[in-house]
Amino acid sequence: MKTKGKKDYTYIWLVVGIGSQLLVFSLLFALGLRHEIQLVFTPEQSEQVEVVEKRVEISSSHGRRVSRKYYSYYVAFKFPDGTIKEFKVDHISTRDFKKEINSSVYDSIFESDTGILTYKELENAENRFFSPTNYREFHSFEKDLICGGTKVETGVIIHKPGHVWSFPILSILLNSIVVYLTVSFKRKEDKIIEEKRKKEEARKRKREIRYQQKREEERERKRSKNTSKTHTPRRRP
Numbered sequence: 001m002k003t004k005g006k007k008d009y010t011y012i013w014l015v016v017g018i019g020s021q022l023l024v025f026s027l028l029f030a031l032g033l034r035h036e037i038q039l040v041f042t043p044e045q046s047e048q049v050e051v052v053e054k055r056v057e058i059s060s061s062h063g064r065r066v067s068r069k070y071y072s073y074y075v076a077f078k079f080p081d082g083t084i085k086e087f088k089v090d091h092i093s094t095r096d097f098k099k100e101i102n103s104s105v106y107d108s109i110f111e112s113d114t115g116i117l118t119y120k121e122l123e124n125a126e127n128r129f130f131s132p133t134n135y136r137e138f139h140s141f142e143k144d145l146i147c148g149g150t151k152v153e154t155g156v157i158i159h160k161p162g163h164v165w166s167f168p169i170l171s172i173l174l175n176s177i178v179v180y181l182t183v184s185f186k187r188k189e190d191k192i193i194e195e196k197r198k199k200e201e202a203r204k205r206k207r208e209i210r211y212q213q214k215r216e217e218e219r220e221r222k223r224s225k226n227t228s229k230t231h232t233p234r235r236r237p
Helices: 010-032 034-040 166-231
Strands: 045-062 067-078 084-094 114-121 136-143 151-153
Touching: 045 084, 067 136, 084 114, 084 136
Parallel strands: none
Antiparallel strands: 045 067, 045 114, 067 084, 114 136, 136 151
């Protein structure tokens, strides 16, 4: 007689968990990195500009084990039409809070320098939700001969089209590994449970066989006892 066991929802919860993780990741990726994705596919621009201002922004993060100090270096350029646009030219982080960090990119650019600025920028960067510098990407600044004629390239990582999909692909690969390991472990566990169930059923069958044998033996004894009583001759007085 088969007994109904509890339903196993391991695979269902596994699929739901990974599906929800991928959904949340997709939403965060689409909302949080939308401007970075757009910048990747935005064509480069080059303009004759003049350096009008420089500044350094310092921030820090404190954790239980690791604390870091962040330096963001900004340079403002004046364009031929009179507009001034600020770009992040370098970004450095360190664990040493006492040591002062210098940027070779930032230190190579001086106020009043003129030259060709190569950059990327999204439309309406000034009217977007975050700071305009988030929607701009500094690539290089080639100074005029009168200012030295050197070319200064960005210290910030420039994302290429192939880099955009590396993180989602890595996430999918990691999820696939988790699924494979979980399914393999579950199959092994199911195999062990099935073997235990078969052994238990075999023991039950043996017990039932022994019980049936005992009942048959008991019936045989009773039957033989009854037959011996009926065939015993009566003694004459």
